[in-house]
Amino acid sequence: MGRFLLGRLIAVIPVLVLVTAGVFLLIHLTPGDPIDAMMAESVDPGVKAELSRQLGLDQPIHVQYLRWMGRLLHGDLGRSIRNGQPVVEDVGRRIRPSLELALLAMLIALLVAFPLGMLSAARRNTPVDGTGTAFALIGICMPNFLIALLLIFLFGVTLRWLPVSGYTDPLEDPVNGLRSLALPAITLGLALGAVITRTLRSSLLEALSEDYVRTARAKGVSESVILSRHALKNGLIPVITVLGLQLGGLIGGAVITEYVFALPGVGRLVVDAVFARDYPLVQGVVLLIAVGFIVTNLAVDLVYGWLDPRIRYR
Amino acid sequence: MDVGESPGLDLNARGASRRSFLRWCAAASGALTPAVARGLRGAPEALAQVAPKRGGTLRVGFYIEAATMDPHLSGSKIDRQVYHNLYDPLLVLDVKLGLQPGLAESWTQPDGKTLVFKLQRGVKFHDGTDFNAEVAKFNFNRMRTDPKSVRKGETANIESVDVVDSHTIRLNLRRPDASLLAALTDRAGMMVSPKVVQERGPDLERNARGAGTGPFEFVEWVKDDHILLKRNDNYWNKQTGPYLDQIRYRPIPDDTVKLASLQSGEIDVMDYVQPRDVAAVKADKKVVVVDVPSLAQFAYVMNHTKPPFNNKALRQAVISALDIDQIVKGVWLGVGVPSNGPIPPSSWAYDSTIPTEKRDLVKVKAKLAEGGQPSGFTFSVTTNNLPILVQEAEVMQAQLAEAGITMKIKLVDAAALLSDGNNKNHEMISYQWSGRPDPDGNTFQFFKTGLPLNWSGISNPKIDALLDKSREVSDRNERKKIFSDLTRLLHEEASMAFIVHPIEPKAFSPRVQGYEPIPDGMMRFKSVWLK
Numbered sequence: 001m002g003r004f005l006l007g008r009l010i011a012v013i014p015v016l017v018l019v020t021a022g023v024f025l026l027i028h029l030t031p032g033d034p035i036d037a038m039m040a041e042s043v044d045p046g047v048k049a050e051l052s053r054q055l056g057l058d059q060p061i062h063v064q065y066l067r068w069m070g071r072l073l074h075g076d077l078g079r080s081i082r083n084g085q086p087v088v089e090d091v092g093r094r095i096r097p098s099l100e101l102a103l104l105a106m107l108i109a110l111l112v113a114f115p116l117g118m119l120s121a122a123r124r125n126t127p128v129d130g131t132g133t134a135f136a137l138i139g140i141c142m143p144n145f146l147i148a149l150l151l152i153f154l155f156g157v158t159l160r161w162l163p164v165s166g167y168t169d170p171l172e173d174p175v176n177g178l179r180s181l182a183l184p185a186i187t188l189g190l191a192l193g194a195v196i197t198r199t200l201r202s203s204l205l206e207a208l209s210e211d212y213v214r215t216a217r218a219k220g221v222s223e224s225v226i227l228s229r230h231a232l233k234n235g236l237i238p239v240i241t242v243l244g245l246q247l248g249g250l251i252g253g254a255v256i257t258e259y260v261f262a263l264p265g266v267g268r269l270v271v272d273a274v275f276a277r278d279y280p281l282v283q284g285v286v287l288l289i290a291v292g293f294i295v296t297n298l299a300v301d302l303v304y305g306w307l308d309p310r311i312r313y314r
Numbered sequence: 315m316d317v318g319e320s321p322g323l324d325l326n327a328r329g330a331s332r333r334s335f336l337r338w339c340a341a342a343s344g345a346l347t348p349a350v351a352r353g354l355r356g357a358p359e360a361l362a363q364v365a366p367k368r369g370g371t372l373r374v375g376f377y378i379e380a381a382t383m384d385p386h387l388s389g390s391k392i393d394r395q396v397y398h399n400l401y402d403p404l405l406v407l408d409v410k411l412g413l414q415p416g417l418a419e420s421w422t423q424p425d426g427k428t429l430v431f432k433l434q435r436g437v438k439f440h441d442g443t444d445f446n447a448e449v450a451k452f453n454f455n456r457m458r459t460d461p462k463s464v465r466k467g468e469t470a471n472i473e474s475v476d477v478v479d480s481h482t483i484r485l486n487l488r489r490p491d492a493s494l495l496a497a498l499t500d501r502a503g504m505m506v507s508p509k510v511v512q513e514r515g516p517d518l519e520r521n522a523r524g525a526g527t528g529p530f531e532f533v534e535w536v537k538d539d540h541i542l543l544k545r546n547d548n549y550w551n552k553q554t555g556p557y558l559d560q561i562r563y564r565p566i567p568d569d570t571v572k573l574a575s576l577q578s579g580e581i582d583v584m585d586y587v588q589p590r591d592v593a594a595v596k597a598d599k600k601v602v603v604v605d606v607p608s609l610a611q612f613a614y615v616m617n618h619t620k621p622p623f624n625n626k627a628l629r630q631a632v633i634s635a636l637d638i639d640q641i642v643k644g645v646w647l648g649v650g651v652p653s654n655g656p657i658p659p660s661s662w663a664y665d666s667t668i669p670t671e672k673r674d675l676v677k678v679k680a681k682l683a684e685g686g687q688p689s690g691f692t693f694s695v696t697t698n699n700l701p702i703l704v705q706e707a708e709v710m711q712a713q714l715a716e717a718g719i720t721m722k723i724k725l726v727d728a729a730a731l732l733s734d735g736n737n738k739n740h741e742m743i744s745y746q747w748s749g750r751p752d753p754d755g756n757t758f759q760f761f762k763t764g765l766p767l768n769w770s771g772i773s774n775p776k777i778d779a780l781l782d783k784s785r786e787v788s789d790r791n792e793r794k795k796i797f798s799d800l801t802r803l804l805h806e807e808a809s810m811a812f813i814v815h816p817i818e819p820k821a822f823s824p825r826v827q828g829y830e831p832i833p834d835g836m837m838r839f840k841s842v843w844l845k
Contacts (some may be wrong), residue, residue, distance in 0.1 A: 032729030036736055038381075039464055050461060078374050083382065084516050093537065135814050149570060157578045164575045167539060193570065262566040264538035272379070272538075277729050 139194025441524025609749025
């Protein structure tokens, strides 16, 4: 197990190098220039050249990348071009709302998906199954922003139960914090829940057709025990895979949802950074997103072993 | 260039006086029921009973996050919205764009190259520092020399600053510059506490505590969440406000959500209503909409330095193929005025006798033949990937196609647009300028030979001479004539395709009172109060 973890962590290094180098290249090749974007009104060529030199932007791309890497090895992500603040601080401040949103959305998704997925599988081809499948299809097909706007008009403008936009930290003010995250979490949670419902239904159906289920039925085990104890545990593996991928994505910020609900999360940070061509900030966030993905996937791998003792790590 | 921002109209609220309130009502009457509006106008004595009330937090929704709290390093319009409540400029604008005393109590111009300002006495920065002539000199020098200063262009004509006495400064100019005074009503005239500049250094960009002299003080800025200001109880000018306890600015990037936030009572003011939403918002009784004509100028710049638009006849063909009235009606839904040149109708220099270019397909044919492309030609336009601009480009594309001209659309974001423009890496490019109170700010830098924002690369000795003369002459009537001649010449030369001067409707909760619209697009909240 220890060796497995160590091996996985070492394998992470080339992934991170590739991801950061790729993004570095892409953002630098994108037309546009951080100084043009920042100094919009004053484009005195002398001033531009001087700033460019100060920020090291006059160097070839590979030199800039190596310098960035060099600083990274010392734990320094650099400073934002736009506002001069350390990237670590900017990202650190934004990760909290994104994490809270991700966990809350995940919770809602699980609360919706498990009962629905299990019912659909148990009552296959009945109206219950039809309802569950219809929900899942709507959730998967409807774009996030549309769900978001519908929720805003219903709960924010018409009923006025929940705030339309903005963020309060639930750790500081639990009631208002949860209220401020409710609509974005439901938006994300419904879409995510739909995917999980579909996955869970089909993996349960597969498990329910296995021989050991037939044996259990023959021995007179009740359907609910078969479903919750035998089929569910075996049907969970694909669900965990989906969960891991989705959670990794959510940690990187749910860009559209954060944008619509004006949440100060990582997703909005990276979009604004790209628009400003704020290279160090883009790099910092991408690094964070990559690490988020890697960590959740590692956790998923560990959960597999716990769910299915046949899976062993060497 | 304030690119990518919403066009500019703003209201200012220096007067909770009866007169200014009535002016405000007149502007807002489009949103009030006719009976209410009549009632307000017909019974001014009733208004006198509505005394401004102190207190409350005004919650303002903006489309984007501010960039910096340092007015001398700022290049974005949204920053100015905050600055006009936090800092005082030397001069301020009135609703007709006239100049009024700000931190300068009076000013004289002994000759074309000298400006003398008498400064207000008894003014203190929020950190307790006295405002005086030395401070003003420090600020001008900072704008002129700080490596990151974005004010170098506006202050380029200031050769030196002399302290005459403790509250008098003299600006010695390199050459006469009639546009300078108007520039001092905005960031180039805003005074920052030297103590804060020296002690805080670059952190001033994020934390402006103590830095200004304005009616409101900086409290905090939580990035992407809010900027909070509180009332300056020691404000030097006690006339009409400040009344509000606090102002809380929030960036809400999505227009639909921002509007929903206003309708649900989460914010009290929104900076800009999209043309597509104007009709619906005006019908909503929970919201008051104020239309303010802006100083903005939206146009398409053709690159005169390379084919196809180094050919004047082809530029004329494109301009004559466009139906500008149709664009303003169909795309802008009438929330704007068809443009007859760079100067907007809200400016004193606007010449209403100059017609907007009219569509003329016979002329297009002739000009195509004259330009050596009788069967039409193909070019590409670079424009911002914003819904209304995409729609505008598509309409232009269809209009040009009817005239046998093929226009390809290249969509980019604001940063790429700026780069393409600055490097003249375009055939035609859209430009959205928020406008400046003096017509100079809408002309000089865009048409003078060799200047960086002259994206068309136009170089015409007659235009250059008129632009220079417009700065040397200080008489308004004479300047107005120069700008009229300039505008006609720009049409003759087919310099660019002028499209629209957008109107920038702002929406308020009915609780918001005492707001005065000033066409520079800035929202000044000193005289605003909450019912």
